Amino acid sequence: MVRQTVFLVHGMGSHPSGWDKSFRKSFLGALRQWAPFDGVSAREIERDHVHFVPIEYDSVFEGYRERWRDGSRSVLNRARSESSEVGVVLDFLAQNAEEDAGFEDFFWSHLLDPLLWFSSKQARQACVAHVLAQVGAGLRDMYARERTNTAHVVAHSQGTSVIHDALIALRHWDGHEGLFDPAGHRWKTVAMVANVSRLLEARFKLDHNAPREAYKAYRSVLDPGRADTIVENFFNARHAADPFLMPRRFRPGNWPSFGYTDIEIVRFKDVKKVHDFEHYFEHPSVHLPILRSILGRQGMGTQAEISRVWNEYIQRHPTAASIEFDHLRDLFGRDPDAKLKVQKLATYLWAAWKELSA
Amino acid sequence: MRLPAIASRCLVSLALSGFTLSGFAISSFARPQGPLEPESLGYVALEGIDTSGSWALALVGGDSQWLEVPQLAGLVRHYPTLTALREDTRGDLQGALQSLRAGVLESPHFEGPNGTLIRAGLARGLQIVRERALQRAQSGLVPATDLFQPRNRGAGAVVSSTIWFEGSEHQVVLSRIERPAPDPNGPPGLAAGDGRELVYATLNEALEFRYVALLVEDLFTDVRAEPLLRITQRLESYDRGWTNYLAHGFSQYPWEVWANSAWTDSAWDDPPRRQLILMHPELAFLADLRSSRRASLDETLLLHVAGLTHYFGDERDWFLGLSASTSIPGEEGLGLGLGATVHFGHTKTRSLVPHLSLGVVWHDTDASSKGPFVTLGVDLWRLADATPDGPFERQRR
Numbered sequence: 001m002v003r004q005t006v007f008l009v010h011g012m013g014s015h016p017s018g019w020d021k022s023f024r025k026s027f028l029g030a031l032r033q034w035a036p037f038d039g040v041s042a043r044e045i046e047r048d049h050v051h052f053v054p055i056e057y058d059s060v061f062e063g064y065r066e067r068w069r070d071g072s073r074s075v076l077n078r079a080r081s082e083s084s085e086v087g088v089v090l091d092f093l094a095q096n097a098e099e100d101a102g103f104e105d106f107f108w109s110h111l112l113d114p115l116l117w118f119s120s121k122q123a124r125q126a127c128v129a130h131v132l133a134q135v136g137a138g139l140r141d142m143y144a145r146e147r148t149n150t151a152h153v154v155a156h157s158q159g160t161s162v163i164h165d166a167l168i169a170l171r172h173w174d175g176h177e178g179l180f181d182p183a184g185h186r187w188k189t190v191a192m193v194a195n196v197s198r199l200l201e202a203r204f205k206l207d208h209n210a211p212r213e214a215y216k217a218y219r220s221v222l223d224p225g226r227a228d229t230i231v232e233n234f235f236n237a238r239h240a241a242d243p244f245l246m247p248r249r250f251r252p253g254n255w256p257s258f259g260y261t262d263i264e265i266v267r268f269k270d271v272k273k274v275h276d277f278e279h280y281f282e283h284p285s286v287h288l289p290i291l292r293s294i295l296g297r298q299g300m301g302t303q304a305e306i307s308r309v310w311n312e313y314i315q316r317h318p319t320a321a322s323i324e325f326d327h328l329r330d331l332f333g334r335d336p337d338a339k340l341k342v343q344k345l346a347t348y349l350w351a352a353w354k355e356l357s358a
Numbered sequence: 359m360r361l362p363a364i365a366s367r368c369l370v371s372l373a374l375s376g377f378t379l380s381g382f383a384i385s386s387f388a389r390p391q392g393p394l395e396p397e398s399l400g401y402v403a404l405e406g407i408d409t410s411g412s413w414a415l416a417l418v419g420g421d422s423q424w425l426e427v428p429q430l431a432g433l434v435r436h437y438p439t440l441t442a443l444r445e446d447t448r449g450d451l452q453g454a455l456q457s458l459r460a461g462v463l464e465s466p467h468f469e470g471p472n473g474t475l476i477r478a479g480l481a482r483g484l485q486i487v488r489e490r491a492l493q494r495a496q497s498g499l500v501p502a503t504d505l506f507q508p509r510n511r512g513a514g515a516v517v518s519s520t521i522w523f524e525g526s527e528h529q530v531v532l533s534r535i536e537r538p539a540p541d542p543n544g545p546p547g548l549a550a551g552d553g554r555e556l557v558y559a560t561l562n563e564a565l566e567f568r569y570v571a572l573l574v575e576d577l578f579t580d581v582r583a584e585p586l587l588r589i590t591q592r593l594e595s596y597d598r599g600w601t602n603y604l605a606h607g608f609s610q611y612p613w614e615v616w617a618n619s620a621w622t623d624s625a626w627d628d629p630p631r632r633q634l635i636l637m638h639p640e641l642a643f644l645a646d647l648r649s650s651r652r653a654s655l656d657e658t659l660l661l662h663v664a665g666l667t668h669y670f671g672d673e674r675d676w677f678l679g680l681s682a683s684t685s686i687p688g689e690e691g692l693g694l695g696l697g698a699t700v701h702f703g704h705t706k707t708r709s710l711v712p713h714l715s716l717g718v719v720w721h722d723t724d725a726s727s728k729g730p731f732v733t734l735g736v737d738l739w740r741l742a743d744a745t746p747d748g749p750f751e752r753q754r755r
Contacts, residue, residue, distance in 0.1 A: 002422040063604055068612060121619035126600040128626040133597035136590040143582060148575040149507055169626055175592050177585045178499025183490070188510060207625040232509055258393060258512045263547065285545040292551065296510055298517040298535050299418060303550035310545045 003051040004150045004294050005142040011157025013110045020054035026278045030287035033309050053138040057127045061113040069108045119342045121204045131166040152189035152294045156277040160192040161200040168220050171230050172210035182228050189293040191235040193280045195250040218252045224259025233293045237263040237286045239274045241321035243352035247332045267317040272356045284309050396531045402471045403556045416564040417533040434569050437461050455488040470560040479528040500585045503578040506571045532564050533557045599629035599673040606705035608667050635665035635681045642735040658687040676704045685719040693722035
């Protein structure tokens with residue numbers, strides 16, 4: 001039986017191996033609410049219908065993180081023992097860290113990744129290369145196993161920006177021998193959950209083959225309406241109260257309805273979880289269209305099933321978003337197209353994170 | 359025979375005579391407006407077809423359960439088997455596609471009102487794939503099979519999961535669903551899947567169409583295997599190049615990372631060949647070699663003010679660099695030193711100190727004389743690496 005190959009891409013922050021377990025659980029848990037998968041075990045679904053390929057890019061940032069965080073502590077401590085001036089600086093940093101509790105941890109665990117991705121050309125290029133090595137291996141396995149193209153992408157948060165650039169880079173690469181041009185390969189589904197590909201748009205050229213313009217979120221070959229698109233169905237899911245999406249929402253005005261699906265949700269159980277993949281994927285308006293596309297079952301989800309799943313969902317998620325985190329928009333002067341500088345982005349991400357962790 | 363069916367057959371005859379059915383050529387659109395409506399191609403929606411049961415997936419789904427239905431064996435008897443097709447025709451893609459096309463044209467199974475159109479679409483698709491494969495092979499490109507990938511289009515009111523040759527005059531749609539409007543009290547924008555199903559092919563036609571598409575896909579999978587192996591090897595090589603540069607190359611302080619991002623040339627498929635060295639501190643041993651009587655070994659802090667490193671090899675296997683350096687010795691009596699340092703390293707060596715910095719600096723001494731000292735540098739960041747493999751590799755093992 002042909003299995004659909006789903007490339008999962010994680011979001012920002014540290015993701016040690018095994019990170020994909022919660023993604024798979026969300027995906028399979030959502031699928032098992034709908035016939036004919038309602039009586040099927042998760043293991044059987046993975047055996048017969050869906051094959052997951054986790055794509056990580058965290059090890060690239062983890063490299064910087066380890067070297068700079070752990071390395072700097074080690075190096076500075078060594079220097080501290082030999083120099084009183086270094087000791088004074090370290091004490092000053094420690095005092096400030098206490099005053100702005102959590103910033104240092106947040107910086108290393110969450111902020112470093114998007115900042116490096118956004119501001120360092122080499123970090124971004126290394127990341128794209130690392131992701132494409134895994135994508136290439138995954139596609140090769142897929143063709144060997146299924147003997148046809150069953151490739152789909154489900155990405156979250158920073159992963160939406162990473163996979164966005166990676167798929168475009170693969171398309172424009174001059175070494176793919178035609179295999180990844182639109183005639184050679186198209187992604188059946190690209191599902192962007194909490195899409196920040198516009199917020200973290202590339203500020204520099206990533207390769208020698210394509211202009212920077214090719215990586216613009218609204219003008220890339222991921223637009224399913226372009227004649228040279230590499231995507232059949234593009235899903236964009238956002239939560240109205242997700243603070244990470246407020247500065248620059250992904251909402252293309254002229255993408256076609258037959259290939260592009262825009263999903264906005266408003267309900268939540270805990271407002272601090274609104275950015276989580278699991279929180280998004282619980283919503284039937286998010287997971288059902290994506291699952292229909294991935295499983296190739298457009299008829300999935302009868303009216304009776306939808307009513308049942310929806311009623312259960314709203315009982316678990318009783319609140320609808322209204323003006324949560326609205327004040328954060330002021331940081332960008334409520335201008336969704338304002339020029340984005342690294343410092344501004346860092347300030348915003350820190351403010352958003354403080355709100356979510358308060 | 360119903361009138362629409364007769365009309366549709368007439369249209370096919372015209373099409374096969376060299377006329378287009380409607381002037382819809384996908385290449386003429388700057389921006390495709392989506393799949394064509396089946397009715398605009400002369401298709402007839404079949405009524406009274408039982409769409410329940412596993413075989414119905416042949417009409418609507420991306421699932422392959424339909425391959426297990428018993429009817430399939432009888433339907434495809436006159437096509438070469440998958441194995442035979444692979445073994446006999448691997449070297450003759452053109453011949454394999456030609457024989458499949460002949461099988462389609464001779465098949466007795468396209469018997470429904472849309473049968474002629476579906477058969478013509480399939481035969482035309484095979485012909486185009488064959489012509490394109492030839493053209494692409496001449497241009498050095500891997501033959502493509504996108505035409506035989508069913509498209510799964512739309513998430514709104516009208517959807518189809520089985521469109522082939524989308525937007526062309528020989529587009530084939532096996533079935534589609536007209537969904538009811540979303541329930542205003544239900545989840546936003548989510549229409550139920552159990553809407554009206556419009557079927558355009560009989561079971562035999564759908565099974566045979568999908569089986570031929572599967573044979574084409576299977577055939578091309580073999581054609582694709584070797585280039586795909588080359589491509590994945592190249593992608594892995596780029597990744598290794600970046601890992602060598604970042605993890606085993608000459609280490610970089612944060613300001614150097616940004617400086618190198620800004621001022622050195624690189625691409626995701628071309629890891630940097632050059633690396634700037636900028637205000638880079640390094641612990642070093644200082645050897646006074648002015649005479650054998652004064653020979654000593656002291657610690658010093660070297661500051662490589664500016665320099666350049668070059669990486670060699672496809673995967674940035676080793677590097678050689680030169681920097682202008684200043685030496686700040688711990689020993690009293692030695693003043694600031696100035697000199698130059700050569701940096702060398704093999705990025706594939708998994709050792710704690712993968713590279714050496716060897717330099718000569720001139721220090722002022724107590725005796726008010728300047729003298730050459732030799733420095734041997736140690737990479738502080740490498741010493742601080744917590745894991746034997748170093749950073750950037752933890753999850754790759």
